[in-house]
Amino acid sequence: xxxxxxxxxxxxxxxxxxxxxxxxxxxxxxxxxxxxxxxxxxxxxxxxxxxxxxxxxxxxxxxxxxxxxxxxxxxxxxxxxxxxxxxxxxxxxxxxxxxxxxxxxxxxxxxxxxxxxxxxxxxxxxxxxxxxxxxxxxxxxxxxxxxxxxxxxxxxxxxxxxxxxxxxxxxxxxxxxxxxxxxxxxxxxxxxxxxxxxxxxxxxxxxxxxxxxxxxxxxxxxxxxxxxxxxxxxxxxxxxxxxxxxxxxxxxxxxxxxxxxxxxxxxxxxxxxxxxxxxxxxxxxxxxxxxxxxxxxxxxxxxxxxxxxxxxxxxxxxxxxxxxxxxxxxxxxxxxxxxxxxxxxxxxxxxxxxxxxxxxxx
Ligand code: ATP
Numbered sequence: 001x002x003x004x005x006x007x008x009x010x011x012x013x014x015x016x017x018x019x020x021x022x023x024x025x026x027x028x029x030x031x032x033x034x035x036x037x038x039x040x041x042x043x044x045x046x047x048x049x050x051x052x053x054x055x056x057x058x059x060x061x062x063x064x065x066x067x068x069x070x071x072x073x074x075x076x077x078x079x080x081x082x083x084x085x086x087x088x089x090x091x092x093x094x095x096x097x098x099x100x101x102x103x104x105x106x107x108x109x110x111x112x113x114x115x116x117x118x119x120x121x122x123x124x125x126x127x128x129x130x131x132x133x134x135x136x137x138x139x140x141x142x143x144x145x146x147x148x149x150x151x152x153x154x155x156x157x158x159x160x161x162x163x164x165x166x167x168x169x170x171x172x173x174x175x176x177x178x179x180x181x182x183x184x185x186x187x188x189x190x191x192x193x194x195x196x197x198x199x200x201x202x203x204x205x206x207x208x209x210x211x212x213x214x215x216x217x218x219x220x221x222x223x224x225x226x227x228x229x230x231x232x233x234x235x236x237x238x239x240x241x242x243x244x245x246x247x248x249x250x251x252x253x254x255x256x257x258x259x260x261x262x263x264x265x266x267x268x269x270x271x272x273x274x275x276x277x278x279x280x281x282x283x284x285x286x287x288x289x290x291x292x293x294x295x296x297x298x299x300x301x302x303x304x305x306x307x308x309x310x311x312x313x314x315x316x317x318x319x320x321x322x323x324x325x326x327x328x329x330x331x332x333x334x335x336x337x338x339x340x341x342x343x344x345x346x347x348x349x350x351x352x353x354x355x356x357x358x359x360x361x362x
Contacts (some may be wrong), residue, residue, distance in 0.1 A: 001035055001036075001037055002035060002036055002037065002311075003037040003038070003039055004036075004037070004038050004039070004069040004131040004289070004309060005038075005039050005041065005062075005067065005068045005069050006026065006038050006040050006041075006068060006070055006071075006072055006305075007040075007041050007043060007068040007071040007072070007274070008022075008023060008040050008042050008071070008072050008096075009043045009044065009045055009046075009047075009067050009071060009072070009073045009074065009090075010042075010044075010046070010074040010077045011045065011047075011073060011074040011076045011077075011090060011091075011283070012046040012047045012048075012074070012075055012076055012077050012078050012086070012283040013074075013075055013077060013078075013282070013283025013284055013285050013288045014075065014281070014283060014284045014287060014288050015046070015073075015075035015076075015283060016074065016288075017288070017289075017291070017293045017295070017296070017342050018074055018279060018293050018295045018298040018342070019072060019073075019298065020063055020341075021295040021298060021299075021342055021345075021346040022072055022295065022298040022299065022301075022302055023040060023072075024346055024350060025299055025302055025318065025346065025349060025350065025353075026038045026040075026302065028349075028350040028353045028354065029314055029317075029318060029353060031354070032317065032353040032354060036311065036314055041064075041068065043057070043061070043064070045057035045058075045061065046076060046078070046086075046090060046139060047076075047077075047078030047081055047086060047331065049087075050078070050081055050085070050089065054263070054320050055089060056076065056085070056086060056089030056090040056091065056093070057089065057090055057094075061093075062093075062097040062098065064272065065094065065098070065274060066098075066273060067340035068274050069274060069309060070275055070276070070277060070305050070308065070309060071094065071274055071275070071276040071277065071299075072276075072278070072301070072302065072305065073091065073094070073276050073277065073278035074278065074279075074283075074298075075278070075279070075281065075283040075284075076090040076091045076282075076283070077282045077283035077285070078091075078283070079285050083241060083294075085313070088140065092138065092140075094276055095133050095134060095265075095266050095276065096134050096140075097273075098133070098266075098268055098273035098274060098275075098276065099131055099134065099268050099272065099273055100134070100266035100267055100273070100275055100276055101132065101133050101134040101135075101167060101168060101171075101267075101268070101269075102130060102131075102132075102168060102171045102266075102267040102268075102269055103131035103132075103133035103245070103263065103265070103266050103267070104128060104129070104131075104132065104175070104262060104265050104267065104304070105128070105129040105130075105226070105245075105249040105252065105253075105262065105263070105264045105280065106126075106128050106129075106263065106300075106304070107125065107126075107129060107249070107252040107255070107256045107262065107357035108122070108125065108126050108127075108256060109125050109129040109255070109256050109257060110256075110261065110296075110323055110326040110327075111124040111323050111324075111326055111327035112326045112327035112329060112332070113256070113257035113258070113261065113326055113336065114257060114329060114336075114337075115255055115256060115257055116254065116255065117229065117232065117255055118223060120232055120255075123233075124232050124233040124343075125131070125232040125233070125255065125256060126236070127153070127173060127232075127235055127236065127238055127252060128176075128236070128237045128238070129238045129239070129240070129245055129248060129249045129252060129322065130168065130171065130172040130175060130181065130238065130239040130240070130245070131238065131239075131240060131241075131242060131245030131246065131249065132164065132165070132168040132239075132240070132241050132242050132245070133242060133266055134164065134242075135159050135160060135161060135164045135242065136158050136159065136160055136164075136186055136196075136241040137156065137158045137241060137242050137243035138196070138242040138243065138246075139158065139159035141155065141156075141157040141159050142154070142155040142156040142157045143155060144317035151174075158193075158241075158243075160196035160199060160200070162199070162203065162229065162239075165199060165200055165203045166203050166206075166207060168239065169186070169200075169203055169207045169239060169309070170207050170210070171269055172184060172186075172237060172239035173207055173208065173211040173216070174211075174213050175209070175237055176211075176216070176236065176237035177211055177213060177214050179236060180239060181236040182213055182215060183214070183215050183216070183235075183236035183237060184214055184215070184216040184217075184218070184236070184238075184239065185216070185217055185218070185219050185224070185235055185236075185237070185238050185239070186200070186201070186204045186216060186217070186218050186239055186240075186246055187218075187219050187220070187221050187224050187238060187239065187240035187241075187245075187248070188200045188201060188203060188218065188220065188221065188240070188241070188244075189220055189221050189244070190218075190220070191220060193284065197241075197290055199220020200241075201218060204216070204218070212217045215250070221240065221244045221247075221248070224238075224240075224248060225251060228248070228251060228255065229255070230253065230265065232255070249262070249264070249280060249336055251281055253281075253329050257295065257336065258335045258336055259280065259281045259297070259335070260279075260281055260293070260294030260296060260297055260333065260335040260336070261279040261294065261296045261300065261326075261336075262279065262281070262290070262297050262300075263278075263279060263290065263296045263297050263298075263300035263303070263304055264277070264278055264279070264280045264301060264304075265277050265279065265301065265305070265308065266278070266302040275308055276304075276324040277301040277304055277305040277308075278298075278301055279297030279298045279300075279301055280297060281297055287334075291292065291341040291342050291343060292315045292333060292334050292341065292342070293333070293334065293342045294333040294335050294342070294345065295342050295345055295346055296322060296325075296326065296345065296351050299318065299322050299349060300319070300322060302318060303315045303318050303319045303322070305324075306318065317353065318349075318353065320352075321349050321352035321353050322349060324352050325345060325348045325349050328348075331344060331345055331348050333345060356362050
């Protein structure tokens with residue numbers, strides 16, 4: 001029996017609904033997958049914690065997380081706290097503190113889900129977006145001076161290091177190599193951003209030489225948005241900077257049907273630190289507490305977590321259960337045009353896991 005220690009950080013808004021749903025799935029998987037067991041520790045960090053303590057998470061929080069095999073995260077965001085405080089105080093603090101430099105975002109049109117793209121068949125859209133997750137435009141370097149005066153100055157410095165760019169590009173080439181099409185698109189803005197982005201292009205060409213079996217091309221980020229809409233099948237693995245990939249992956253999620261479905265993994269590939277798994281949506285305060293949150297983004301993130309832990313058969317089983325449920329329009333939540341609740345979808349996935357377990361262990 002293999003036991004994994006999982007840190008649960010629901011955070012804010014609908015994170016407090018989808019993470020308990022995710023825990024329910026892991027429990028169901030424990031009964032279905034007899035060789036697996038999960039031990040949970042709950043962390044109540046986020047907006048409410050900030051109101052009590054003046055910080056989103058305690059200073060020793062990273063040490064507490066390090067003891068775990070993986071982190072399952074909900075969202076950070078609060079209508080009464082500025083977004084840069086909630087983001088930097090929790091999610092980015094964990095990503096940077098744990099050196100989770102590779103953020104991956106698989107995008108597919110799941111069975112039963114409609115894409116807003118008129119001529120796109122489900123098999124035409126199967127992407128893996130790789131986002132540099134620790135530096136670039138979100139490095140946090142910059143400042144403000146002369147605040148409130150007419151000559152006020154504000155800077156956000158985009159920091160690209162050769163080591164940081166090289167490691168994310170190598171990660172992306174390796175990932176592309178492991179996928180059937182072995183196809184990578186490197187996205188930059190090296191026409192207008194003529195220093196760091198030109199360095200990206202140069203390093204991409206150097207790293208490409210290590211992967212002769214991977215076919216790769218380059219695209220500017222603005223052209224990439226049009227290509228995602230007009231020629232989705234021409235893309236497979238995509239790598240981009242922190243900011244560019246952040247924007248492209250929201251577009252990708254919308255093209256694949258809903259923000260509520262999309263998963264992500266913040267990986268520390270060398271496994272020095274635990275990696276973190278989360279739905280890509282935010283705290284969605286407009287639907288909080290109503291049972292309307294689509295938990296599929298969290299469940300798919302758990303699939304990524306199981307894959308990272310090496311539990312490929314459990315990951316596969318959960319993905320099949322998710323696809324079985326999305327294929328049924330009666331189990332669609334409101335973001336997908338249906339009436340199902342978070343609990344309906346969760347119980348349906350659990351029931352499917354239990355049914356599969358019956359097949360395997362009659
Ligand atoms: P934040 O500021 O934390 O990023 P947000 O509310 O601005 O949060 P998102 O949470 O990413 O942004 O979502 C935008 C909208 O998409 C929400 O207002 C909500 O209506 C819808 N949405 C997002 N996630 C889900 C979900 N899991 N289920 C249903 N609807 C969702």
